[in-house]
Every structure is written in structure tokens, then in C-alpha cells.
Amino acid sequence: MAGTVTAAAEVGLIGLGTMGGNLALNIAENGFSIAVYNRTSDKTDSFYANAGALAEKLIPAKTLEDFVAAIKTPRAIILMVPAGEAVDEQIAALRPLLSDDDLIIDAGNANYHDTNRRDAASKEGGPRFMGIGVSGGEEGARFGPSIMAGGPKDAWTQVGHILEAISAKHEGAPCAAHLGDAGAGHLVKTVHNGIEYADMQMIAEVYGVMRDGLGLGSDEISKVFGDWNEGILQSYLIEISHKVAGTADPETGRPMLDIILDTAGQKGTGRWTAIEALMLGTPASAIEAAVASRNMSARLSERKSGQAEFGPAPARIVADAVSAKDLEAALVAGKIVCYAQGFGLILEAAKQYGWDMPLPEIAKIWRQGCIIRSAMLNDMSKALAEDPARNLMLAPFFSAKLKETHGALRKVVALGALNGLPVPALSAALSYFDIMRTERSTANMLQGQRDFFGAHGFERTDKDGKGYHGPWAMNTV
Numbered sequence: 001m002a003g004t005v006t007a008a009a010e011v012g013l014i015g016l017g018t019m020g021g022n023l024a025l026n027i028a029e030n031g032f033s034i035a036v037y038n039r040t041s042d043k044t045d046s047f048y049a050n051a052g053a054l055a056e057k058l059i060p061a062k063t064l065e066d067f068v069a070a071i072k073t074p075r076a077i078i079l080m081v082p083a084g085e086a087v088d089e090q091i092a093a094l095r096p097l098l099s100d101d102d103l104i105i106d107a108g109n110a111n112y113h114d115t116n117r118r119d120a121a122s123k124e125g126g127p128r129f130m131g132i133g134v135s136g137g138e139e140g141a142r143f144g145p146s147i148m149a150g151g152p153k154d155a156w157t158q159v160g161h162i163l164e165a166i167s168a169k170h171e172g173a174p175c176a177a178h179l180g181d182a183g184a185g186h187l188v189k190t191v192h193n194g195i196e197y198a199d200m201q202m203i204a205e206v207y208g209v210m211r212d213g214l215g216l217g218s219d220e221i222s223k224v225f226g227d228w229n230e231g232i233l234q235s236y237l238i239e240i241s242h243k244v245a246g247t248a249d250p251e252t253g254r255p256m257l258d259i260i261l262d263t264a265g266q267k268g269t270g271r272w273t274a275i276e277a278l279m280l281g282t283p284a285s286a287i288e289a290a291v292a293s294r295n296m297s298a299r300l301s302e303r304k305s306g307q308a309e310f311g312p313a314p315a316r317i318v319a320d321a322v323s324a325k326d327l328e329a330a331l332v333a334g335k336i337v338c339y340a341q342g343f344g345l346i347l348e349a350a351k352q353y354g355w356d357m358p359l360p361e362i363a364k365i366w367r368q369g370c371i372i373r374s375a376m377l378n379d380m381s382k383a384l385a386e387d388p389a390r391n392l393m394l395a396p397f398f399s400a401k402l403k404e405t406h407g408a409l410r411k412v413v414a415l416g417a418l419n420g421l422p423v424p425a426l427s428a429a430l431s432y433f434d435i436m437r438t439e440r441s442t443a444n445m446l447q448g449q450r451d452f453f454g455a456h457g458f459e460r461t462d463k464d465g466k467g468y469h470g471p472w473a474m475n476t477v
């Protein structure tokens with residue numbers, strides 16, 4: 001272990017949990033020497049002891065002072081500690097040891113409002129601050145994640161080459177990019193996770209149609225997912241769904257899916273996406289439905305009482321009422337809507353904060369390394385490069401796909417409704433599609449109601465100007 005300390009490390013990392021440890025090994029493997037520190041030093045010891053040949057690139061430190069002293073100036077320090085208070089505490093502990101030239105990088109799943117706040121505080125004095133979203137789970141952290149960076153440009157100049165080197169590569173191009181100032185990286189990671197929730201939920205919904213509607217067994221369902229992974233839906237989430245459905249429980253021999261309790265957990269980033277969409281006034285209904293579905297899934301005892309009270313839904317549908325092709329097409333349509341909403345949300349946040357966010361670049365760095373990586377992201381990056389401000393549904397490639405698939409989405413949602421098979425995210429996607437293709441909506445009724453009870457005023461279809469009122473005084477209710 002390092003005793004007397006010379007500043008030899010190109011970067012430092014605090015927090016040797018699974019993600020932090022894997023990221024440190026990834027950095028070491030890419031040839032950068034890295035100082036590592038953990039609040040509890042036995043973890044540092046065991047991490048160092050298990051690092052094998054990569055140990056020669058590691059400089060483990062027992063105290064924060066030694067850790068800081070081991071890093072070359074200007075220092076770059078990556079925090080991989082739990083999001084929230086632990087980050088603020090770690091920054092507070094580091095600040096007295098660092099100079100204004102140094103850089104703290106929060107690589108956790110931070111709420112981007114916290115990142116904005118920490119960025120603003122750093123601009124008042126003290127080390128610079130950067131927030132990076134890192135996606136790809138444990139394996140991504142170790143062998144190449146997708147990295148969404150936000151913060152001052154000079155911070156990216158300092159560490160961009162390290163982040164690019166450790167990131168996943170898509171046909172040789174690094175899946176890491178500087179996406180804007182302050183919380184831009186964490187905002188994009190949050191939306192990534194919101195999309196992740198919706199993508200997962202829609203897959204779970206078609207799984208439900210196959211299991212409860214068509215009576216397919218897990219192996220058959222696994223095969224369907226496997227086939228889809230060869231086509232337009234090719235993606236990490238379809239691939240793992242194929243594997244999850246095809247795996248048996250070693251203890252009982254039964255399909256794993258029959259053993260796993262149906263109450264979904266969440267750490268909160270999907271919820272943040274929904275909250276953000278509501279606050280920014282931009283539709284993200286498929287993501288909101290996915291968050292609400294996880295919340296409903298968690299109410300198992302209520303669901304049991306519901307089933308006892310109302311009886312189970314009819315569920316079983318005639319085998320040829322819906323084909324695997326229909327379900328695949330419904331997922332394609334749902335997925336396009338979900339991304340249209342996600343990118344719309346990013347666009348809106350960028351406007352609000354004055355961030356110059358490269359939308360095509362975001363789609364590009366999601367093509368590999370992250371949980372939502374998929375073949376379709378390549379087409380999305382092309383569509384966003386043509387016109388980043390256009391609703392993705394209107395890009396020629398995706399509008400053609402939607403024209404081919406929205407009928408199947410409608411069929412699956414309708415069959416779901418008629419047979420009591422819940423498809424909330426797919427329904428939300430369909431409603432979004434239907435609303436966004438309707439020039440004359442029903443909000444004239446809302447405006448009439450608002451004006452009736454609150455004199456809120458409306459615009460007219462036949463004249464310019466605002467603040468018109470209806471002749472409501474003549475009505476009594």
C-alpha cells in the first residue's frame with residue numbers, strides 16, 4: 001500500500017462499491033494510473049488484493065489526505081458514492097484539500113437539480129464540478145459504459161480522453177460525450193432511465209399478453225423474444241428478456257419467471273423523469289405509465305383483495321386474435337413513441353436551461369454500453385441529425401415505421417382492454433400517437449369549462465387575439 005505519497009495518479013476514484021470498483025478497474029485496464037479510496041479501508045484492502053495484474057496501476061489510499069496527495073495536479077476525482085447526501089458530504093470533506101483548479105466528478109445517479117446546485121456552488125469558489133451519468137450496470141462499468149457528461153468545457157478537456165477511453169465503443173466511436181453545462185449529463189441519464197422504465201414495461205406488457213392471453217409457457221415466450229432480437233427490436237433489453245424467460249430455477253426446476261415475485265422495485269430515476277416531464281410541461285405519458293405500473297405492482301396485497309372482490313379478468317384470448325408479429329409491431333410503435341417523448345423532454349430541458357445539447361450525439365452514445373442500447377438508436381441518431389427539434393415520430397424513417405405498426409399497437413391495446421390484460425404503457429403510447437395526429441383536439445371543451453367557472457379566457461378559431469369569454473352569464477347550472 002502507498003505510504004509516502006507522490007502524486008503519480010492521473011485520476012482518483014472514491015467509493016469502491018461494485019460500480020466504483022469496476023469503474024476503477026476499467027480505468028486501470030485502459031492504462032491510466034488511478035488512486036482509490038473508500039470510507040472503510042478494509043474494502044480498499046480487499047479491492048487492491050483482488051485486482052490481479054491491474055494492481056500495478058492502482059494507488060490505494062487509507063486517508064483522504066493521502067488519496068488527494070497521490071493524484072497529479074490539476075486533480076480529477078471521480079465520486080462513486082450513493083446519490084444524495086453522501087455526495088455532498090464527500091464534496092465537503094474534499095474541498096479543504098483541493099484547489100480551484102481541481103475537478104470533482106460525480107458519476108452516480110444524481111438528480112440533475114442537485115448537480116445544478118453543486119455546479120453553482122463550485123462556481124462560487126473551490127474545485128470545479130462535473131456530473132456524469134454512467135449507464136451499463138456492473139458489466140458496463142467494468143468493460144465499457146455509456147457516459148453522459150455535463151459540466152464546464154475545460155473539465156471535459158481535462159478528463160474527456162479518459163472517459164472516452166473507458167467507454168463502450170460503437171464501431172470504434174466512443175459512447176461518451178460532453179452534453180452541456182452543469183446538470184446536462186445527469187438530466188440525460190435520468191431520461192435514459194425513464195426510457196429504460198418504459199421500454200422494460202412495454203416488454204413486460206407483451207409478455208403478459210403472451211402468458212395470460214395466449215397461454216404461452218416461458219420457453220415459448222423466450223423463443224419469441226429471441227426471434228425479435230434478430231430484427232428491428234434488436235436490443236439489450238429484448239436479449240435479456242429472452243434469457244430471463246428461458247432460464248429455469250436451479251432449486252425447483254421451474255421457470256425463473258414463475259418464481260420471481262411480481263412486485264417491481266425502483267431507485268427513483270424513472271420517477272424523476274416523470275416528475276421532470278410534468279414540471280417542464282412536456283408529455284412523457286409512456287414513461288409516467290411505466291412508473292405508475294411499478295407503483296401498482298408493489299401493492300400486492302391490494303391487488304389480492306381486488307382479485308377477490310372483482311374476480312380475475314377474462315384474460316384468455318383466442319389464439320389467432322393476435323400474432324407474435326402483431327406484438328412485435330406494437331412494441332416497435334410503442335418504442336418510437338417512448339423515444340419521441342424522451343427526446344422531447346431533453347429538448348425542453350435544454351431550452352429551459354439554455355444548454356446547447358447535441359441530441360444526435362445522445363442517441364449515438366446510447367448505441368452501446370447502456371441498458372437501452374438497441375439497433376434503433378442508430379436510426380434515431382440519423383433522424384435527430386436531420387432535425388433535432390422535430391418530433392421523432394415525424395422523421396421519415398420513423399413515420400414510415402409508425403404507419404406500418406400503429407394498427408398492431410391499436411389491436412394489442414384493444415385486445416388488452418377487452419380481455420382485462422393491463423397494457424398501460426402501450427395504451428399511453430397509443431393515446432399519445434392518436435392525440436398527436438389529431439389537429440382538432442377536445443381541449444376546446446376544457447377551455448370552455450375553464451372560462452365558465454373562472455373567466456380564464458380563450459382564443460377563438462375565427463379571430464385573432466386572446467382573452468375571449470363565452471356568454472356563460474346566461475347559463476345557470
Ligand code: 6PG
Pocket residue numbers: 109134135136137193196265266267268269270370371
Ligand atoms: C443503468 C441503469 C442503472 C440502474 C438503475 C435502475 O443505466 O445502468 O439505469 O442506473 O439499473 O439503478 O434502477 P431502478 O430500476 O432500481 O430504478
